[in-house]
Amino acid sequence: MFVRVVRFTGVSQETIDKVSAQIDESDGPPPGVNAKKLQMAYDASQGTSLVMLTFDSEEDMKTADEVMGAMDPGETPGQRSSVDLCEVVKEMTA
Numbered sequence: 001m002f003v004r005v006v007r008f009t010g011v012s013q014e015t016i017d018k019v020s021a022q023i024d025e026s027d028g029p030p031p032g033v034n035a036k037k038l039q040m041a042y043d044a045s046q047g048t049s050l051v052m053l054t055f056d057s058e059e060d061m062k063t064a065d066e067v068m069g070a071m072d073p074g075e076t077p078g079q080r081s082s083v084d085l086c087e088v089v090k091e092m093t094a
Contacts, residue, residue: 001088002061008078011049032067034060
């Protein structure tokens with residue numbers, strides 16, 4: 001399993017609500033983004049957000065990274081401060 005983790009800064013609650021509504025109204029991920037799971041976390045006290053997309057393969061993750069990297073910055077939760085392309089090496093649930 002692989003995950004693309006993007007950190008955004010300068011994020012407001014209004015923006016989180018807007019992006020969340022856009023996701024809810026969509027028919028799924030954009031073409032080329034074969035994500036199995038999306039998670040969006042928000043830290044209001046710091047004005048930061050993490051968006052995590054989970055993929056079955058490294059190839060799917062890299063293809064999605066190209067698509068997501070080309071997105072209009074106005075369609076993101078804030079200013080992209082980092083992008084990590086990771087292999088999940090450990091997962092645990094309670």
